[in-house]
Amino acid sequence: MQIRYVVSTMVFWWRENKLSLEQECRFLDSLGFGVELWPSIKGDYECRYNRRNWDRLREATEGMLVSMRSRNDDPTLEQWREQIECAKLLDAHIITDLQSFGIPDGTEIDGCDFSREVMKIAADNEVEICLETGSLDRVLEVAERFEALQYCLDTGFANVDPKFDFGLYADKLAAKVTHLHLCDNYGRVDDHEPAGLKGGISRENWDYLFNTLQEYDNDIVGSLEMCPCSPAAMIRQACGFIFDELDWPNRPAQRADTPISIYDSGQDLI
DSSP: OEEEEEEEGGGGTTOSSOOOHHHHHHHHHHTTOEEEEOSSOTTOOSOTTSGGGHHHHHHHTTTSOEEEEOOOSOOOHHHHHHHHHHHHHHTOOEEEOTTTTTOOTTSOOOOOHHHHHHHHHHHHTTOOEEEEOOSHHHHHHHHTTOTTOEEEEEHHHHHHOSSSOHHHHHHHHGGGEEEEEEOBOOSSOOOOBOSOOTTSSOHHHHHHHHHHHTTSOOEEEEEEOOOSSOHHHHHHHHHIIIIIISOOSOOOOOOTTOOOOHHHHSOOOO
């Protein structure tokens, strides 16, 4: 098993001082992380994956490990094609939820014609699709229909599910997990706290997840997906727990010329 790490651009949402995409990527790259792109920032409805933005995305993420969170505005097949071709350009895989993948909640699963077309487009472009943790039984039912579909296991979601416990998520999904959303909560609301909360996900569950994943030879992207405090503070806290306490492998190496974060110093990151 190999784990490489990215930080979700979710960490830059709701900030008084917003960075440009280029500044976000430069900051994360200087810390040794790749980036998980979201299709838009909060309050902005233009999708970053539109064809006219491709050159900017490619230049901003040059040399970085990239993953992409799917559009979540009920994308059409043509919009799926566009974001899949964007993922091919960036050498990224795509994380999607059930609804964006064409599987609405609360209904019987039909022939999955829309999802089947998405998977065909992805296969034609050699782009991997990862289905993000939703209702565990629904995710497993959908994945049975698509051999090439991989899983994104969201630790925060698994910790708040009232029906299935955390260990069952690890047991059922580990064989096909190629993406992790690493966050924490107190078991009531999936509020994307940094990993390692006192009273959050137990050390036993974190260890069980890692040990279960180790049984399979998967290339996994671990994404820090957090939003409650400043990005620099979140990254430091999560890294302290994941790498110092849990002793997970392949800690990203911070460069000696790392710029000062505007969220620590009040200075612009330029």
